[in-house]
Amino acid sequence: MIKLAIIVGSTRPGRKAEAVARWVLEIAQKRSDAQFEFVDIQDFHLPLLDEAMPPAMGQYSQPHTKAWAAKIDAFDAFVFVTPEYNHGTSGALKNAIDYLFREWNNKAAGFVGYGSAGGTRAVEQLRLTMGELMVADVRAQVALSLFTDFENFSTFKPAPSHAKSVNTMLDQVIAWGSALQTLRKK
Numbered sequence: 753m754i755k756l757a758i759i760v761g762s763t764r765p766g767r768k769a770e771a772v773a774r775w776v777l778e779i780a781q782k783r784s785d786a787q788f789e790f791v792d793i794q795d796f797h798l799p800l801l802d803e804a805m806p807p808a809m810g811q812y813s814q815p816h817t818k819a820w821a822a823k824i825d826a827f828d829a830f831v832f833v834t835p836e837y838n839h840g841t842s843g844a845l846k847n848a849i850d851y852l853f854r855e856w857n858n859k860a861a862g863f864v865g866y867g868s869a870g871g872t873r874a875v876e877q878l879r880l881t882m883g884e885l886m887v888a889d890v891r892a893q894v895a896l897s898l899f900t901d902f903e904n905f906s907t908f909k910p911a912p913s914h915a916k917s918v919n920t921m922l923d924q925v926i927a928w929g930s931a932l933q934t935l936r937k938k
């Protein structure tokens with residue numbers, strides 16, 4: 753069974769990302785076709801990238817990089833929970849992604865975005881990054897609206913229909929994450 757990380761993509765005080773990621777985890781944990789884990793980038797206290805060597809060389813010097821690399825290396829697939837900041841993802845999530853290379857390669861990913869337009873522009877930006885990291889990003893994505901899925905633009909109250917979208921996205925991520933395991937074993 754593959755291991756899938758649900759990655760919290762905001763470190764902002766008062767962030768919505770945590771509630772959204774916990775909701776994704778709750779839906780995921782009703783399934784029995786993968787193991788799911790909540791991964792909070794905030795716990796890794798990553799400064800702005802402070803490694804001298806390019807991540808693709810895999811020569812990590814900082815303890816925070818080694819801890820982050822060990823965590824991501826353990827997974828076969830990812831769900832990125834991303835806010836939209838100025839039509840892109842958060843700087844914190846981009847920075848956390850940029851820290852590593854091999855640990856992301858030949859794995860699968862899906863996205864849960866939120867914002868005034870469902871976080872779709874942030875997800876489009878992440879898809880470009882995934883290509884460079886050799887991550888297979890699935891078609892289905894979850895787009896949550898600040899207008900209709902957050903009461904008073906703050907308390908997360910997702911429309912019930914989004915649970916189905918989460919499961920469709922997970923179906924695709926788990927299928928591709930499982931298939932790519934074979935490639936990584938070679």
Ligand SMILES: Cc1cc2nc3c(=O)[nH]c(=O)nc-3n(C[C@H](O)[C@H](O)[C@H](O)COP(=O)(O)O)c2cc1C
Nearest residue numbers: 762764766767768769835836837838839867868869
């Ligand atoms: C710096 C910044 C830029 C933002 N830009 C956008 C944007 O371009 N599009 C959008 O839909 N929401 C935008 N927002 C609103 C965020 O979607 C909203 O604040 C959301 O709660 C951020 O996620 P977080 O609470 O998990 O950090 C922006 C918020 C911040 C802080």
